[in-house]
Amino acid sequence: MATGAETQAPRRRSDATRAAILEAARERFASDGYERATVRSIAHDAAIDPSMVMRYFGSKEGLFAAVVDVELDFPDLAGTDPGSVGVVLVRHFLDLWERDGVLRTLLRVGMTNSAGADRLRDVFRSQLVPAARSFGHPDAERRAALVASQVLGMAVVRYVLRLEPAAALSHDEVVAWLAPTVQRYLTAEEP
Amino acid sequence: MATGAETQAPRRRSDATRAAILEAARERFASDGYERATVRSIAHDAAIDPSMVMRYFGSKEGLFAAVVDVELDFPDLAGTDPGSVGVVLVRHFLDLWERDGVLRTLLRVGMTNSAGADRLRDVFRSQLVPAARSFGHPDAERRAALVASQVLGMAVVRYVLRLEPAAALSHDEVVAWLAPTVQRYLTAEEP
DNA sequence: AGTGTAGGCCAACACCCGTTGACTTCTTCG
DNA sequence: CGAAGAAGTCAACGGGTGTTGGCCTACACT
Known part of the structure; x- marks a missing residue:
């Protein structure tokens, strides 16, 4: 999905605030989970008033949805050598986890919040299963x-x-240990 | 640890209530996580007053500590055949996850609550590392x-x-797929 | 039977939460 | 310059939370 607006030039003054809220929310959700990440604390981090969060995202749920609504662009495994798919996949996951906090946010929130769990299942179904x-x-x-x-x-x-x-x-150690496992799960004829 | 009292004969009238609170708390913590599992909801499930929870366990944190304070009795791997340690370990874990909700509670709570994470790290250090x-x-x-x-x-x-x-x-399918992985992690000379 | 005490309930507390609406300030453009 | 509208602030709301202390009840023991 990734709602538009970044297609147009970002001349609106509010875009900076919006981005600040999103970033603060991403970090708070990732480190505190959904319930403990309060609208007030996010607003404080973004140096704005809590009511701004409501103005821009409607509700706390809406804010979380916006945080989590990003493309995760998996690699297309169809083209890669079937013998090294484990390495490719594990390395890609490591990048994904550490690039921004979105996946960490999802993981943490998905443990207690049903919307987070839904989105996580969604990623699984739309990205990992096709691969x-x-x-x-x-x-x-x-x-x-x-x-x-x-x-x-x-x-x-x-x-x-x-x-x-x-x-x-x-990273290399993680890849070395996990790639054979992932490789086997994907390609082995039987356990 | 597993605080005593079960060594003495359980003639106290309150033991039933105490147990009811613990069971309700275990389920609530496991299914809702720490923050959403309210003292009131736990008390409701146990059919007693919220203030009873405080009387018996001091605080919500104390209640959680009591829920999570159970022995997990890992199998002693020293005696088992090194070639089948994967099967033994995975099967034991499946039993452990499904026997009672303690491990599920820990997993869920450990994602957002530092006391839960501490206890989980504790289990790792005291049980899995020695194995x-x-x-x-x-x-x-x-x-x-x-x-x-x-x-x-x-x-x-x-x-x-x-x-x-x-x-x-x-269970058999999980064991069939995961046991070789676990076995390799424990016994392989190198990745 | 009477009394001490453990077990349990009720009402309230102080606090923090998400959310709201009215008000002020800044920016932009005719 | 002046007005329109966007951006931001402020104080408050209703509701839910963990926690507390006073009160009642039922049992055990002499």
Whole structure:
């Protein structure tokens, strides 16, 4: 979706405020979760009045929807070498988790908020399942779910729980360990 | 820890109430998360007054600590055949997740509440890391973290997010797919 | 039977939340 | 310059929260 307005030149004075609110909200939601991230605290971070949040996004729910409404542009796995799909996918996920906080926000909020969980399931269905279909197995959904379990799990221990040994792993180490797993889930004939 | 009192005969009249509060709290925390599980709703489920919760557990935080303060008795991996440790561990985890709601509660709450995250890290450190040491690799902590990422990830997609394909998997299917992964994380010489 | 005490309820407290509407300030353009 | 409208502030609302203390009730023991 990613509601328009960025197609037109951003001359409106309010665009800066809008962006500030969105950024503050993204960080608060990611670090505090949906309930503890209060409209007041977000407004404080963005250095504006709480009522501005309502004016721009209608409600707290609307603000969350706006934060979470971004394209995640998965790589097209159809073109890549089937032998290195694990590496490609894991590396892409690492980038995605660390680029901006959107996925972390989604993960954290998705644990307690149904709108967050819905959006997360949406990403799974619209991005990961199609990618899993490239390998011709009839149970692509199951394979995608297995991949999701490993990738989300690493995100949980690394970014949310911050388990020391997991958070300390370099990107290369994460790829080295997880890629074979993901590869197997997607391409193996049987467990 | 598991605070005593169950060593003495449970003749106190209040023990039933105490247990009712604990059970209601466990379910509410597991299904709603820490913030949305209100003391009032828990008291309602336990059919008592909210003030009783305070009398027995001091505060909402105290109640949560009591809910989460249970032994998880991991299997001792030292005795089991090193070739089937993946199967044993994954099956044990499935039992643990589904026996009572404590681990689900911990997972959900650990995402937003620091006390929950602490307790989860505690379980990791005191149970999973020692188990990982059985295999003589110097980086046992890292191996344990990898196992945690896969096992927690499956719990997230299965019990919290309820991703359809993952929730529909039978125990045997989960074991068949995850056991080789866990086995490799624990025993492989290198990625 | 009478009394001390543990168990339980009720009403209220102070606080924080999301949200609202009226008011002021700044910007822009005729 | 002056007016129109956007951008932003302020104070308040109704409601829900965790928590408290006073009061009532029912049981155990002498």
